[in-house]
Amino acid sequence: MNTLKKLYCRTFQMGLRAVLPVLPYRSPELLRSVEELPALFQKHQISRVLLITDASIHGFGITAPLENALKQADIRCMVYDRTVANPTSANVEEARMLYLGTGCQAIIGFGGGSSIDCAKAVGARIAKPRQSLAHMEGILKVHHKLPPLVAIPTTAGTGSEATLAAVITDSETRHKYPINDFPLIPHYAVLDPEVTRTLPRHVTATTGMDALTHAVEAYIGRSTTKETRENALEAVRLIFANLDRACADGNDTAARRNMLRAAYLAGSAFSKSYVGYVHAVAHSLGGRYNVPHGLANAVLLPYVLEAYGPKINGKLHRLAVAAGVASASDTPQAGAQAFLRAVRDMQRRLDIPKTIPEIREEDIPALARTAEHEANPLYPVPVLMDAKKLEAFYYSVMEDAYEAGRNSENRVGAASVLRERKNTAG
Numbered sequence: 415m416n417t418l419k420k421l422y423c424r425t426f427q428m429g430l431r432a433v434l435p436v437l438p439y440r441s442p443e444l445l446r447s448v449e450e451l452p453a454l455f456q457k458h459q460i461s462r463v464l465l466i467t468d469a470s471i472h473g474f475g476i477t478a479p480l481e482n483a484l485k486q487a488d489i490r491c492m493v494y495d496r497t498v499a500n501p502t503s504a505n506v507e508e509a510r511m512l513y514l515g516t517g518c519q520a521i522i523g524f525g526g527g528s529s530i531d532c533a534k535a536v537g538a539r540i541a542k543p544r545q546s547l548a549h550m551e552g553i554l555k556v557h558h559k560l561p562p563l564v565a566i567p568t569t570a571g572t573g574s575e576a577t578l579a580a581v582i583t584d585s586e587t588r589h590k591y592p593i594n595d596f597p598l599i600p601h602y603a604v605l606d607p608e609v610t611r612t613l614p615r616h617v618t619a620t621t622g623m624d625a626l627t628h629a630v631e632a633y634i635g636r637s638t639t640k641e642t643r644e645n646a647l648e649a650v651r652l653i654f655a656n657l658d659r660a661c662a663d664g665n666d667t668a669a670r671r672n673m674l675r676a677a678y679l680a681g682s683a684f685s686k687s688y689v690g691y692v693h694a695v696a697h698s699l700g701g702r703y704n705v706p707h708g709l710a711n712a713v714l715l716p717y718v719l720e721a722y723g724p725k726i727n728g729k730l731h732r733l734a735v736a737a738g739v740a741s742a743s744d745t746p747q748a749g750a751q752a753f754l755r756a757v758r759d760m761q762r763r764l765d766i767p768k769t770i771p772e773i774r775e776e777d778i779p780a781l782a783r784t785a786e787h788e789a790n791p792l793y794p795v796p797v798l799m800d801a802k803k804l805e806a807f808y809y810s811v812m813e814d815a816y817e818a819g820r821n822s823e824n825r826v827g828a829a830s831v832l833r834e835r836k837n838t839a840g
Contacts, residue, residue, distance in 0.1 A: 415790075415798050415799065415800040415803075419790075419798075419800070420798050422791060423790050423791035423798055424791075424798075426791035426792070427636060427637060427791060427792075427794040430637065430792075430794075431636075431637045431794070434637065434639065434686065435639075437596070438596050439578075439596065439599075439685070439686060440596070440599055441576070441599075441682065442565065442575060442576065442599060442600045442601060442602055442603040443601065443602050443603070444602075444603055444604075444605060444678075445602055445603070445604045445605070445606075446604075446605060446606060447604065447606045447608070448479060448480040448483065448566060448604055448606050448608075448609065449479070449483055450604070451480065451483065451484070451522075451564065451602075451604070452483050452484055452486070452487035452489060453487075454602065455484075455487070455489050455520065456487060456489070458520075458562065460489070460519045460520045460562065461488070461489055461490065461519065462489070462490045462491075462492070462516060462517055462518045462519055462520075463484065463489060463490070463491055463492070463518055463519065463520045463521070463522055464491075464492050464493075464494060464509065464512060464513045464516070464518040464520070464521050464522065464536070465477060465480070465481070465491050465492065465493045465494070465522045465524055466494050466497060466509050466521065466522065466523050466524065466525075466529050466532050466533040466536065467493065467494070467495050467497060467523075467524040467525045467529050468495060468496075468497045468498070468499075468525050468526075468528065468529055469495050469496065471495070471524065471525050471529070471568060472493060472495035473495075474612065476524075476568060476609055476612065477493070477524055479608075480522075480524070480566070481493070490516075492512055492513070492516045492518060494508065494509040494512050496508060496509075497509075497525065497528055497529045497532045498528065498704075499528050499700075499704060499706050499707075500528065500581075500583045500590065500700045500701065500704055500706075500707065501528045501529070501531055501532040501535070501582055501583065502582065502583050502584070502585040503547055503548075503582055503583070503584050503585045504585040505532050506532055506535045506536055506539060506547060506582060507539070509532060509533075509536045510536050510539045510540060513536060513540060514540070518561075519561065519562070520561055520562035520563070520564065521533050521536055521537055521560075521561055521562070521563050521564070522563075522564045522565075522566060523563070523564070523565045523566065523574075523575075523600070524566045524568065524609075525566075525567075525568050525569075526567070526568060526569040526571070526572060526621065526708075527567075527569070527571070527572025527573075527574040527581075527624075527707065527708075530565045530567065530572065530574040530575060530580075530600070531572075531574055531579075531580040531581055531582065532580075532582075533563060533565070534560075534563065534574075534580035534593075534598045534600070535547055535580050535582050535593065537560035537561055537563050537597075537598070538550060538556050538558075538560065538580070538593065538595075538597070538598065540560070540561055541556065541558035541559060541560050541561070541597065542556065542557075542558050547582050547591070547593065548584065548591065550593045550595075551591035551592065551593060552592075552593070552594065553594045553595065553792065554594070554595050554596075555593070555595060556593065556595035556596075556597050556598060557595065557597070558597060559597055560597050560598070562601050562602075563600045563601050563602075564600060564601065564602045564603075564604065565600040565602070565603045565604070566603075566604040566606065566609060567603070567604075567605070567609075567610075567674065567677065568609045568610055568613065569610065569613060569617060569618075569621035569677075569708070570610060570618070570621060570622060570625060570660070570670070570673030570674045570676065570677040571620070571621025571622055571623075571624035571625045571677050571708050572621065572624060572625075572677065572681070572707070572708070573625060573628050573677045573678060573680050573681020573682070573684065573685075574681065575600055575603035575604075575605075575677075575678060575681065576599070576600075576603065576678050576679075576681035576682045576685055577598075577599065577681045577682075577684065577685040578594055578595055578596050578597075578598045578599045578685050579592055579593065579594045579598065579685065580592070580593045580598055581593070581697060581700075581707075583700070583701050588701050588702060589701060589784070590697050590698065590700055590701030590784075592697070592788060599685070603678065605671070605674040605675065605678060606674075607667050607670035607671040607674060608667075610664075610670045610673075610674065611664050611665055611667075611670060612664065613664060615661050615664070616765065617708075618657075618660050618661050618664070618673075619657070619661050619712070619764035619765065619766060620706065620708040620709045620711075620712045620764075620766065621677075621708045622653060622657040622660065622661070622673060622676075622677075622764075623657075623708065623711060623712035623715065623760070623761070623764070623766065624707065624708035624711045624712065625649060625653060625673070625676055625677040625680045625681075626649075626650065626653050626657075626680070626715070626757075626760075627689075627692050627693070627711040627712070627715050628649070628677075628680035628681060628683065628684045628689065629645075629646040629647075629649035629650050629653070629676075629679070629680040629683060629684075630646070630650070630715065630719070630733060631684060631688075631689040631690040631692055631693065632645075632646045632680065632683035632684040632686075632687040632688065632689065633646035633647065633650075633683070633687075633729060633732075633733060634690070634719075634722070634726045634729045634730070634733075634796050635687050635688055635689075635690060635793070635794045635795060635796065636794040636795070636796060637686075637687050637688060637794035638687045639686060639687065641686070642682070642683040642684075642686050642687040643683075645679040645680070645682050645683040646679070646680065646683040646687075646733075647732070647733070647736040648676075648679050648736075649676040649677075649679040649680040649683065650676075650733050650736045650737050651736045651737065651738070652672050652673070652675060652676035652679070653673070653676045653737075654736075654737040654738055654739070654756070654760075655672070655738070656668075656669040656672040656673050656676070657669075657673060657760070657764070658760075658763060658764075660673050661764055687794070688792065688793050688794055689793060690718070690789070690793050690795040690796075691718050691785065691789055691793070691795055691799060691804065691807070692711055692714050692715050692718045693711065693788075693789075693793075694785035694786070694788045694789035694793065694804075695710070695714055695718070695781075695785045695804060695807050695808070696710035696711045696714055697784075697785070697788060698781045698782075698784040698785045698788070699770060699772070699773070699781070701784065702777060702781060702784075703770075703772035703773070705770055705772055709766075709767075709770075710770060712761065712766045713761075713766060713767060713768065713769070713770055713811050714807060714811060715757060716754055716757050716758055716761070717807055717810045717811065718807060719754060719757070720754060721797075721799075721806070721807070722795075722796050722797045723797070724747070724750075725796045725797050726750065726796050727746040727747050727749070727750040728746045728750075729796075730746075730749060730750035730753045730754070731744065731745075731746045731747075731748075731749025731750050731752075731753070732749070733753050734749045734750070734752045734753035734756065735749065737753065737756055739752045739753060739755075739756040740752040740753065768811070769811050769812060769813045770811045770812070771812075771813050773808055773811065773812050775809075775812065778805050778808045778809065779801070779805065781808055782801040782802070782804040782805045782808065783801045785801070785804050786799075786800060786801040786804055
């Protein structure tokens with residue numbers, strides 16, 4: 415990245431950090447069970463609600479306890495269950511029309527980050543009916559107050575129940591655009607471990623590592639506060655103490671509750687301190703190939719951390735201490751290496767794949783440009799990278815690149831190995 419662009423990015427980020435203390439952040443009111451919602455709606459004289467979820471969650475009956483509780487309280491519940499992974503602008507418009515056509519007064523996002531993001535975007539479109547979602551891309555473009563919004567996460571990962579962000583994929587162009595504004599923070603978040611109990615092991619694993627990525631990227635960035643650092647460290651501690659347990663036994667209610675808490679804390683941290691290049695690259699893969707976001711983050715995390723190099727050794731050391739994999743007396747370099755090993759060990763234990771096979775080499779330059787457009791200048795990353803440098807991460811997780819570099823100690827050089835092999839063959 416050239417010097418002028420670096421200066422622009424850092425100046426932009428410094429400006430955002432300077433105004434951080436006066437920005438209107440708020441936290442959702444936390445509820446412990448879906449059973450608390452009927453009384454909440456009755457208190458606010460809400461008699462019709464729109465429940466936004468996906469076909470699997472609805473089909474498996476996970477929303478049934480809530481729907482029954484609402485019915486018993488004489489609150490009509492309209493269900494939109496067509497949300498897809500990486501929710502689309504078409505999903506948002508369909509759900510919005512259902513909300514308007516049935517006279518709903520509140521929105522519930524019930525599911526993973528996709529359903530909650532869809533619910534946020536529906537609220538934004540209801541608040542600003544004359545503006546398209548595409549025109550809300552970026553930061554502080556919603557402005558208007560949303561209808562009452564409840565987030566019920568069924569995965570302990572996205573942290574969307576705590577954040578001011580929603581990510582929507584354009585149904586036609588497949589462009590994935592983040593929308594960030596304070597009105598998108600849900601008014602209520604229900605952290606109920608019962609709705610996560612039936613989550614499959616692989617989804618528990620990838621969403622748990624998604625939460626880890628949120629905490630890590632928020633912590634190592636250049637726009638942290640005392641609160642976000644504390645939240646990120648506590649999230650990392652909870653994840654390392656509970657994710658394996660939650661994956662081993664879905665009925666471990668304590669582990670499930672702790673993972674929900676970790677995801678919420680990580681979401682709170684990155685909502686103020688932002689994320690980094692792991693997310694930017696992952697979002698581009700979700701937009702182009704519909705790769706699940708948590709999975710992409712889980713695969714990419716160690717590659718990006720390694721690429722930042724010694725710049726983040728001190729912060730990774732502190733994360734390692736929080737995770738219980740290093741001592742405070744270790745050197746920063748030793749602590750950082752311990753944390754990276756612990757992340758890769760977690761990937762192996764949880765059967766996280768080492769590659770993202772959907773990636774096509776001919777797509778990589780465009781994917782990298784998309785990631786750079788999202789990240790720069792907004793994300794206060796520890797080391798700035800342009801699209802050319804970001805290309806290396808796509809090569810690193812390609813199947814061919816991984817295979818070419820599989821015998822190296824950390825496979826960071828897989829992309830260059832692949833390029834060298836192809837140049838030799840040519």
